[in-house]
Amino acid sequence: MTAPPTHADYQLSQLDQLEAESIHIFREAAAEFEKPALMCSGGKDSIVMLRLAEKAFYPAKLPFPVLQIDTGYDFPEVLAARDNWVKRLGARLVVASVEEAIKNGVVVDDGKTSRNRLQIGTLLDAVEKEGFTALFGGGRRDEEKARAKERVYSHRDDFGQWDPKNQRPELWGLYNGRLHGGEHMRVFPLSNWTELDIWHYIGREQIEIPSIYYAHERQVFKRDGMWFTESEFNPCKPGEEVVTKVVRFRTVGDLTLTGAVESDADTIDKIIDEIAVARVTERGATRGDDRFSEAAMEDRKKEGYF
Amino acid sequence: MDLLRFATAGSVDDGKSTLIGRLLLDSKSIFEDQLEAVEATSHSRGYDYTDLALLTDGLRSEREQGITIDVAYRYFATPARKFIIADTPGHIQYTRNMVTGASTADLGLVLVDARQGLTEQSRRHAVLLSLLRVPHLVLAINKMDLVDWSETVYERIHEEFTQFATKLAIPDLTVIPISALKGDNVVTRSENTPWYAGPTLMHHLEHVHVASDRDLVDTRFPVQYVVRPKSDDFHDYRGYAGQVAGGVLKPGDEVVVLPSGMTSTIEGIDVFDQEIDEAFPPMSVTIRLADDVDVSRGDMIARVKNAPQPSQDIDAMVCWMTTQPLRPRQKLAIKHTTRMGRALVKDIQYRLDVNTLHRDQDTRELGLNEIGRVQLRTTVPLLCDPYSKNRTTGSFILIDEATGVTVGAGMINTGA
Ligand SMILES: Nc1nc2c(ncn2[C@@H]2O[C@H](COP(=O)(O)OP(=O)(O)OP(=O)(O)O)[C@@H](O)[C@H]2O)c(=O)[nH]1
Ligand SMILES: [Mg+2]
Numbered sequence: 001m002t003a004p005p006t007h008a009d010y011q012l013s014q015l016d017q018l019e020a021e022s023i024h025i026f027r028e029a030a031a032e033f034e035k036p037a038l039m040c041s042g043g044k045d046s047i048v049m050l051r052l053a054e055k056a057f058y059p060a061k062l063p064f065p066v067l068q069i070d071t072g073y074d075f076p077e078v079l080a081a082r083d084n085w086v087k088r089l090g091a092r093l094v095v096a097s098v099e100e101a102i103k104n105g106v107v108v109d110d111g112k113t114s115r116n117r118l119q120i121g122t123l124l125d126a127v128e129k130e131g132f133t134a135l136f137g138g139g140r141r142d143e144e145k146a147r148a149k150e151r152v153y154s155h156r157d158d159f160g161q162w163d164p165k166n167q168r169p170e171l172w173g174l175y176n177g178r179l180h181g182g183e184h185m186r187v188f189p190l191s192n193w194t195e196l197d198i199w200h201y202i203g204r205e206q207i208e209i210p211s212i213y214y215a216h217e218r219q220v221f222k223r224d225g226m227w228f229t230e231s232e233f234n235p236c237k238p239g240e241e242v243v244t245k246v247v248r249f250r251t252v253g254d255l256t257l258t259g260a261v262e263s264d265a266d267t268i269d270k271i272i273d274e275i276a277v278a279r280v281t282e283r284g285a286t287r288g289d290d291r292f293s294e295a296a297m298e299d300r301k302k303e304g305y306f
Numbered sequence: 307m308d309l310l311r312f313a314t315a316g317s318v319d320d321g322k323s324t325l326i327g328r329l330l331l332d333s334k335s336i337f338e339d340q341l342e343a344v345e346a347t348s349h350s351r352g353y354d355y356t357d358l359a360l361l362t363d364g365l366r367s368e369r370e371q372g373i374t375i376d377v378a379y380r381y382f383a384t385p386a387r388k389f390i391i392a393d394t395p396g397h398i399q400y401t402r403n404m405v406t407g408a409s410t411a412d413l414g415l416v417l418v419d420a421r422q423g424l425t426e427q428s429r430r431h432a433v434l435l436s437l438l439r440v441p442h443l444v445l446a447i448n449k450m451d452l453v454d455w456s457e458t459v460y461e462r463i464h465e466e467f468t469q470f471a472t473k474l475a476i477p478d479l480t481v482i483p484i485s486a487l488k489g490d491n492v493v494t495r496s497e498n499t500p501w502y503a504g505p506t507l508m509h510h511l512e513h514v515h516v517a518s519d520r521d522l523v524d525t526r527f528p529v530q531y532v533v534r535p536k537s538d539d540f541h542d543y544r545g546y547a548g549q550v551a552g553g554v555l556k557p558g559d560e561v562v563v564l565p566s567g568m569t570s571t572i573e574g575i576d577v578f579d580q581e582i583d584e585a586f587p588p589m590s591v592t593i594r595l596a597d598d599v600d601v602s603r604g605d606m607i608a609r610v611k612n613a614p615q616p617s618q619d620i621d622a623m624v625c626w627m628t629t630q631p632l633r634p635r636q637k638l639a640i641k642h643t644t645r646m647g648r649a650l651v652k653d654i655q656y657r658l659d660v661n662t663l664h665r666d667q668d669t670r671e672l673g674l675n676e677i678g679r680v681q682l683r684t685t686v687p688l689l690c691d692p693y694s695k696n697r698t699t700g701s702f703i704l705i706d707e708a709t710g711v712t713v714g715a716g717m718i719n720t721g722a
Contacts, residue, residue, distance in 0.1 A: 031603050055578040060540075165365070169703075171405060171715045173698070194383075281337045
C-alpha cells in the first residue's frame with residue numbers, strides 16, 4: 001500500500017482486497033508446505049507475485065526459492081528483469097533448463113514439440129529432484145476457460161497431473177494442503193486478479209517489469225495473424241517478411257510462440273487505456289500455443305503444465 | 307471501486323451458465339476471440355442459436371455433456387463495480403462444487419425454470435445459501451419466453467418461494483423475471499414484462515448495498531505466520547502475520563493471546579515497510595506485541611474483554627461432501643482458521659430435509675450432499691464464534707485423513 005490506509009468507512013478498495021487475499025494465500029502455503037517454490041517466468045504476473053511475496057514476509061526474506069524453467073528461447077529483457085528482482089529480494093534462484101533436460105534424456109526434442117510443452121517434463125523433473133511440495137504459479141482465472149475452473153490450491157497427483165473433474169472442495173479461505181508422498185500442490189495467489197488489475201497494481205506499486213511490455217521498435221514477421229520476433233530460434237519461413245514495427249507484448253513466454261501486438265502504449269497509463277478497450281484476450285492475441293484446439297490449455301494442465 | 311462476489315444456484319438446466327454468458331455479453335465483457343470460439347462450436351453442433359453457456363463451461367467434459375461440473379470463476383467490471391462471479395453446477399452430484407462457489411459470495415443468484423417452478427434442487431440450494439449466510443439473494447425466474455411472459459406464473463413462483471424462505475435466514479430477497487437466452491431484464495429492461503416494475507438484474511447487482519457484513523466490533527486475529535527475519539537490520543523483529551477476521555486493531559490496544567491467555571499490548575501494526583494506525587477486515591497485516599509472549603501459528607489475538615471461549619466441544623451444521631457417509635465415532639482432521647487438529651464425531655443430532663426443512667432425528671448418518679447438525683470433540687481447543695456472527699471464525703473444514711480430501715464443511719452454531 002502506498003499510503004497508510006486510514007479509511008473512515010473501513011472499506012478496502014477492490015485492489016487492496018485482492019492484495020490482502022493473495023498475501024493470505026502466500027502465508028498460508030509458506031506455513032503449511034514443507035518445501036514450496038515460486039515459479040517465475042519473469043513475466044508480469046510472476047513479477048507481481050514476487051512483489052506480493054515480498055510484502056507477505058517483510059522484513060524477512062522470501063522463505064522459499066524462486067524456480068525458473070529456462071526454455072532456452074526466453075527473451076533477454078525478461079531474464080534481466082527476473083535477475084534484478086531475485087537480486088534485490090536476496091532470493092535463491094533455481095533454474096531448470098529445458099536444454100539440459102533434453103541432453104539428459106528427461107524430455108525428448110523431436111523437432112515438433114514446442115519448447116512450451118517440453119517445459120512440462122522439465123518442470124516435473126525439477127519438482128522431483130528438489131523435492132518441492134508446493135509451487136506458486138501466476139495463473140489467473142480470467143486468462144483462459146480451463147484456468148477459470150481451477151482451485152487456489154490445485155492438487156497434483158504423483159504424476160504431476162491435474163484432475164479437473166475431481167477437484168477438492170475449497171470453502172471460504174480454508175485451504176486444504178494435505179498431500180501424499182510424491183504429490184504436490186500448485187498454489188495460485190493471483191486467481192482472482194484480472195489482466196487490468198495486474199496493470200493497475202504495477203502502476204500503483206511502480207513495479208519494474210521487462211521492457212518488452214512497453215511499446216518499442218522491433219524486427220518482426222507475421223505468422224498466423226500475429227507478429228513474431230525474428231531470431232535464430234525462430235527463423236522466417238519462405239513468404240514471411242521481416243519488417244520494423246512498433247509493438248509490445250501482452251504476455252511473455254517462449255519467444256517462438258509469443259506474438260507481439262502493434263501498439264504505441266509506452267507507459268503504464270497508456271497500457272491500461274489500451275487494455276480497457278481491448279477486444280481480444282491476451283492469450284488469444286498473443287499465444288500460438290492456445291490456438292491449436294479448444295481444450296489446448298486443459299490438456300496441457302492435465303499433464304502438469306503451469 | 308468496490309467488489310461484489312456472487313454465485314449462481316439452482317437446478318440443472320435452469321439456465322445459470324447461459325445467464326452468466328448473457329451478463330458478460332451484454333456488459334461487453336466478452337472478447338471477440340471468445341465469442342467467435344463459442345459461435346463456431348454452437349454452429350458446428352448444429353444449434354439454432356449461440357450457446358452462451360459455452361462461455362463458462364470451460365472443461366472438455368462439460369462441453370460434451372452440456373452441463374456444468376465445477377465452478378467457473380468469471381470477472382467483469384462496470385463503472386459501478388467489479389464483479390467476481392462463481393457459476394456453479396446445478397447437478398446434485400456436484401453440490402460440493404456449488405458450496406465451494408457460494409461460501410465466499412455476498413449475493414446468491416438462484417435460478418428457477420419458469421415452466422417447472424421450485425424443484426428439490428432449487429430448495430436445497432436456497433437452504434445452502436441461507437446456511438452459508440450469503441447476505442443477499444436474488445430469485446431469477448428464467449425462461450419466461452417459454453411461458454408467454456405470464457405474470458401469473460411469475461406470481462405463483464414468487465409466492466411459493468417467499469413461503470419457503472420464511473423458514474430460512476434470508477435477510478434480503480429480490481425476485482426478477484428474465485430470459486437468459488434472449489436477454490430480457492438481464493441488462494436491458496424487457497418490453498415483454500410490462501407488469502414488472504422492479505430493476506433489471508444488472509441494475510440490482512450494481513446497486514445492491516453490500517452492507518458491510520464484516521464484524522467491526524469483535525476483534526479476531528488468527529495468527530498465520532511468525533515473521534522472524536534473523537537479519538542484522540531487523541535482529542529483534544518478531545511479527546505475527548495474518549488476515550484480520552473481525553474488529554479494528556490499533557497500536558496501544560490491550561490484547562490477549564489465545565489459547566494461552568497471556569496478555570500484552572499492540573506495539574505496532576505493519577503493512578510491508580509501513581506502520582499503520584489501524585487494521586480491519588480483510589486486511590493482511592503483521593502485528594508486533596510489546597511483550598515477549600509465546601505466540602505461534604494457530605493462536606488468536608483478541609481483546610482482553612472480548613475474546614472467544616476456547617472450546618473442544620463443537621456444535622455445528624455440517625454439509626457432507628463425499629460418498630462414504632459421516633457416522634458417529636468417525637475421526638477426521640479439522641481445519642479452523644489457521645489451526646489444524648483432529649475431531650471425533652460424537653453425535654449426529656439430526657439430518658435436515660431440504661424440501662420440508664423437517665429435522666430427521668432418527669438418522670444415524672449423513673450421506674453425500676446431506677446437511678445435518680453434528681457434535682464434535684476436537685483434540686485442540688478451537689477459538690471460535692458462531693458462524694452467524696463471523697463467517698471466518700465460525701467455519702471449518704473436515705478432511706479425510708487417509709485420502710487427504712476435504713469431505714465436510716462446518717458452520718458453528720450459536721452457544722457452541
Ligand atoms: N428458451 C430459453 N432457454 C433457455 C433460457 N436460459 C437457458 N436456456 C437453455 O437451457 C439449457 C440449459 O442452460 P444452461 O445455462 O446450460 O443451464 P445451467 O443452469 O447452467 O445448467 P447446469 O450448470 O448444468 O446446472 C440450454 O439449452 C439453454 O440454451 C431462457 O431464458 N429461455
Ligand atoms: Mg451451468
